[in-house]
Amino acid sequence: MTRDPLAGPSAPRRVAVVGGGIIGLSIAAELSRRGADVTVYDPAPGGTDGAWHVAAGMLAPGGESAFEYPHLTRLLEVGYELWPEFVAALGDVGYDRTGTLSPALTADDVAEAAREWKHQKLKPLTGSQVRDLEPAISPRVRAGAYAAAEHQADPRKIVAALRAALADRLVAEHVSDLSRVDADVIVVAAGCGTAALTGLPIRPVKGQVLRLRGEPGLLRHVIDGTADGRHVYLVPRADGEIVVGATQEERADRMPTAGGVHDLLRAALDLVPGLAEHELTEVTVGHRPGTPDNAPILGFLDDDRRVVVAAGHFRNGVLLAPITARLIADLVLTGSADPILDAFAPGRFR
Amino acid sequence: MTRDPLAGPSAPRRVAVVGGGIIGLSIAAELSRRGADVTVYDPAPGGTDGAWHVAAGMLAPGGESAFEYPHLTRLLEVGYELWPEFVAALGDVGYDRTGTLSPALTADDVAEAAREWKHQKLKPLTGSQVRDLEPAISPRVRAGAYAAAEHQADPRKIVAALRAALADRLVAEHVSDLSRVDADVIVVAAGCGTAALTGLPIRPVKGQVLRLRGEPGLLRHVIDGTADGRHVYLVPRADGEIVVGATQEERADRMPTAGGVHDLLRAALDLVPGLAEHELTEVTVGHRPGTPDNAPILGFLDDDRRVVVAAGHFRNGVLLAPITARLIADLVLTGSADPILDAFAPGRFR
Numbered sequence: 054m055t056r057d058p059l060a061g062p063s064a065p066r067r068v069a070v071v072g073g074g075i076i077g078l079s080i081a082a083e084l085s086r087r088g089a090d091v092t093v094y095d096p097a098p099g100g101t102d103g104a105w106h107v108a109a110g111m112l113a114p115g116g117e118s119a120f121e122y123p124h125l126t127r128l129l130e131v132g133y134e135l136w137p138e139f140v141a142a143l144g145d146v147g148y149d150r151t152g153t154l155s156p157a158l159t160a161d162d163v164a165e166a167a168r169e170w171k172h173q174k175l176k177p178l179t180g181s182q183v184r185d186l187e188p189a190i191s192p193r194v195r196a197g198a199y200a201a202a203e204h205q206a207d208p209r210k211i212v213a214a215l216r217a218a219l220a221d222r223l224v225a226e227h228v229s230d231l232s233r234v235d236a237d238v239i240v241v242a243a244g245c246g247t248a249a250l251t252g253l254p255i256r257p258v259k260g261q262v263l264r265l266r267g268e269p270g271l272l273r274h275v276i277d278g279t280a281d282g283r284h285v286y287l288v289p290r291a292d293g294e295i296v297v298g299a300t301q302e303e304r305a306d307r308m309p310t311a312g313g314v315h316d317l318l319r320a321a322l323d324l325v326p327g328l329a330e331h332e333l334t335e336v337t338v339g340h341r342p343g344t345p346d347n348a349p350i351l352g353f354l355d356d357d358r359r360v361v362v363a364a365g366h367f368r369n370g371v372l373l374a375p376i377t378a379r380l381i382a383d384l385v386l387t388g389s390a391d392p393i394l395d396a397f398a399p400g401r402f403r
Numbered sequence: 404m405t406r407d408p409l410a411g412p413s414a415p416r417r418v419a420v421v422g423g424g425i426i427g428l429s430i431a432a433e434l435s436r437r438g439a440d441v442t443v444y445d446p447a448p449g450g451t452d453g454a455w456h457v458a459a460g461m462l463a464p465g466g467e468s469a470f471e472y473p474h475l476t477r478l479l480e481v482g483y484e485l486w487p488e489f490v491a492a493l494g495d496v497g498y499d500r501t502g503t504l505s506p507a508l509t510a511d512d513v514a515e516a517a518r519e520w521k522h523q524k525l526k527p528l529t530g531s532q533v534r535d536l537e538p539a540i541s542p543r544v545r546a547g548a549y550a551a552a553e554h555q556a557d558p559r560k561i562v563a564a565l566r567a568a569l570a571d572r573l574v575a576e577h578v579s580d581l582s583r584v585d586a587d588v589i590v591v592a593a594g595c596g597t598a599a600l601t602g603l604p605i606r607p608v609k610g611q612v613l614r615l616r617g618e619p620g621l622l623r624h625v626i627d628g629t630a631d632g633r634h635v636y637l638v639p640r641a642d643g644e645i646v647v648g649a650t651q652e653e654r655a656d657r658m659p660t661a662g663g664v665h666d667l668l669r670a671a672l673d674l675v676p677g678l679a680e681h682e683l684t685e686v687t688v689g690h691r692p693g694t695p696d697n698a699p700i701l702g703f704l705d706d707d708r709r710v711v712v713a714a715g716h717f718r719n720g721v722l723l724a725p726i727t728a729r730l731i732a733d734l735v736l737t738g739s740a741d742p743i744l745d746a747f748a749p750g751r752f753r
Binding site for chain 2: 265308309314315318328330331333336
């Protein structure tokens, strides 16, 4: 007999999470911590297909939200505050709070970036000031800004830690029909795959990302800059890896392209010429799960409250993983939604 | 008892070829065809470590020899003439005689290319004439030239065909000491590895090469051009693959670098913008076996005439494979050297 999901704080017990990416795993870990009986279904629970495998892991609430869905800004800010606690439970996941530098190469790049700096209330820096903070920045860079609050973490390490913590809860199974999942509540956190499971309008937005490797120490900060109109970010890990991203293309294929790789390398080398001798170790393609307003879809799918959706995080899946986990766990375990979720309900696309 | 290698046309019978790259295999095939008992030693006779795996397979005797060792020009020209016969014995190895177009992007590129065109007696073409021959060439290209005699073949297909023909003669063994090889005559065709075996001055010259893939037909010709001072070649295969090469670096590592890949893509896209949407399928690194004069080393290593060297082909290993096979087989089977070999004797570096 199926329990009533609203029967009280001890119910429901049996929760199926469909999707073992960073969102699904974070939710499962939170539910598990709070005593639920969680099972995570993923076709390849040890695989590398998720957007998290490609993502750089920039934690930049301001940078991603400036001109987007207004409710998203608030969610990003609240979610950002949860990171220290989230990371403390995971161990070393490359969480780094050195901050982000945003160099702008040409006068045109500076003019465009200045709008963003103003919006974020960041003080513009001269080229010399940028190079004082980060000596590897090209002498051609005209200006920049420093965002102390924009941090990073390594999504691959986060997923590895979550997988280890949930090892006995992971089931290698592709779910294609929610009605056949045996659980009190089902959380659909299947990224782009959520569209086929729920009918919700989630589309893949292709991103090409490179990984370079060299002696650690060339870069201290996350670099999030613009060079001749090309936007690029460079996320340096402690071990000498530098993640370079990302294209943003409205297409679903998995092909790295000559043009995409070129544009990333060109902008990266324009901003940090010393990267030329770095090894190119990976060229990867991922897909951000985008929605019509590019804000996530969080909440009960239907009035029967058996299916919860947590998907469509677009470019913010890493940053929003802890807040998504907390809000969805609340919803699953108490049946009542935090008011912050109102703006993200699946119903807005029905 | 070891046979006298000079005893007559039927001797020597037992020939060891050390190195199963395009040179070693071509020599072995020629010796085998002429009745010798050949064994090819290679640490990985099915592997992809050789320079042939990276090489584009441009057959351009003029283009490679213009300002190099003068005797090499003659060897390249003679070797070039052997290709139709060489290919006829191998089957489909992508041998294509459409010819090569050399676009030059800027006025500076044109000025530099003009020296080469004059040397090769090629008629300069206007940008429009270049695009009439090859519509995918950028409208920014100022001038060019067409070399009808510069062809291509696919080194990977050649090696596959030679391996198949010699399948029962290939031994998976790394030879580190020639004195322990049991044969009447040993041919050392070990590319860069020849240095350690013989003490000859052969050095690795690193080359980074990309492979793109798209709908066949974007390019008709081999493109061998210059864009903003960056030299690049684009070799289109019938199946839609386009080989993009190559950096030339005096170093032995096997790392593709951000700078190398960027420079190739930038020059390729400057000349053929339509490549931007092509898939980037491979980034490979190979090593040309260079010599002090960058001409090959061909001939008996010592007066005892037991060891023949056929190595150091630098950028010309594919083009020179047929002529090397013929001349070295003559040397091994008759003991007397064709006069064309005099300029390539190992003794010039002693």
